[in-house]
Amino acid sequence: MQLIIEINQYLTIKRWLKAISKSELIDGYLIGIKNLSLDAPKMFSLEEAKLFIDEIHHLNKHVYLNVMRLFHQEALTKAIEIINKLNLNKDDFIIFGDIGLFMLLHDKYKMIYYAPTYLTNTKDVALYQNICYNVIVSNQVSKDELIKITNYVPNTIIELFGQEAIFYSRRPLLTNYFIHTEKKNNPLHLNYYVQEELRSDLHPVIEDEAGFHLYECKHYYLLEELPKLTSPNKGLIRTIFLDKTSTIKIIQIYNDYFMNYITMSEAQNCLSKMAIETYKGSYDMKTILLKKETIN
């Protein structure tokens, strides 16, 4: 399985990028751009992005462009303008979340569909994979569902690691709240959290020009399941909310495991010693419909 690594602020450091790019396992880098991307830990300006894309190409890696947000009518036109100004080559990819964007760009770029709440069953995944260049299977399925989907639909992309976005609103909820409460806080800062009244979990929230985004409080990961996930050809490592040490460590664990430098139990051991909280996420969840139903 090849790896796609999401660029955060730490991975923009040239010597680090160069070091990890030595791994043949890394196929490319997912980059975020202002006014295009969703849930990206680092949002480049157009000019910054062009320089960084050159760097990625220079390292013989592919660019995966994060265009995962939903676009309203006029914003879609602007998004296309931005994309067309970038120095992507024919081997680069666009990971998109809005099917309208696909309609405008599929003749020109390799389009990968990212819809974690939609790509939740074998049949829909197969259909979309047939239409698009590829798909990223939902991270909102159980591990059994993931195994089934990827066995049936080969060569998909799966999410190996990340912190789930669980709420995506167009409403500027922080901005409006600060106006309502007459506070002078800047809603665009990056250290806000919400905590449900009766619980202790702190969920990071971010507001940007796309809206308000709420995330799970822990990082999910796939590791023990990997021996059963033989057909996906690429694994995506998301790096939002990761600190410097954890970013490098996570990439190293997956790289070393897939390169057979370390065993599964060694990889598990490395992960357990990290300073971040991890869990299995939706891969280990069985949702119920009604309160009266119980989990088997």
Added chain:
Amino acid sequence: MNKQIELLAPAGNLEKAKIALMYGADAVYVGGKEYSLRARASNFTMEDLKELAAYAHEQNKKVYVTMNIIPHDEDLDDYNNLCDYLRHLEKIGISAIITSSLFIMKTAKEIVPNLEVHVSTQMSITNSEAIKFYEMMKATRVVLAREVSLNEMALIKANTNLEIEVFIHGGMCASYSGHCVLSNHMTLRDANRGGCAHSCRWNYHLYQGKKKLNAKGHFFNMGSKDLMALKYIPSLIDIGITSLKIEGRMKSAYYLATVVRCYRLFINKYLEKGFITEEEFKWYYEEILKAENRETGCGFYNGIPTINEQLYDTRDETPTKEYVGDVISYNEDNQTVLIAQRNYFMIGDELEFFGPHLHNTSYVVSSMIDAQTKEELTVARHPLQKIYIKVPFKVQTFDMIRKKFND
């Protein structure tokens, strides 16, 4: 004025569906026992759907069935069941399915090509290019995301061939529909398969770093006011929107009757005259408030919502009128109506009768008799108690009765 528009109402059971059609909806959307969101709505058996379709067709109206869950494998494993379900829907006269799954869309077009496919708001369609994709998939109509503004609706409509349906009234998700798994993570209840626990409406503390920002007793709230787009109806008609959708499959029959009737009268008035006066608008607005609405706002119609569209620390679900009874029958000879009590009322109360063909008519109750015991009553206190009341005007079965809340 030569414009048409469909008024589309929700219904959680057969009785409500008939009420919605009776009170002026051109079509209703309902959930079957399978593949539908709103798992807590009663949902319709195939027999219910058949009866409803027949009832609707007698009045030249339509029934749409929701198949709008975002399915997992267990929901789609039985392909034959899906095909049989679709065939049954077509056979009994359902006009369209509303779906979120490309696979269900494709299967429907293959198995029952004459059954229309409408693309659910769960797909969060926000631009005309996305609509072109669904046109390729042979959908007939799309339901736009509730985040689309009125100006954007006009732009979208001008650039698409498909029918456009928009929400005009009712609850709004705080997140883009179909993109929220807050309930899944907070309660293990799958928001995209009918189990949403409305976690966005709970109370939250807000922190910046380790510092709590909300004052004691107050919270950071994400829930939004309900949508009421009454004043935008003329623009929606003029733009060429096909269908105006009311949300609320779990709402009561009284709510449906009140809200549907109000929008029906408003639409008819605008289509007839080409404008609505300020005074007329005020009447329609006050009419809607007689149902049990939450606080309402204009949603995204004017663009990005401000604090006026958010709910903060308040919950207002008190209607201006209380639903007190249903008309069962009326005897013109002795001017006596037989009603079923729905809430407490008493001699001396001013009741307001209303119906699909009955203007609001007020009447002070001066006498009433229990239909079973024949005793004279001073209060109607028992739910569904059958009561005779003399009224000097004609009413019909399925008309409803309400009264002002006591202070």
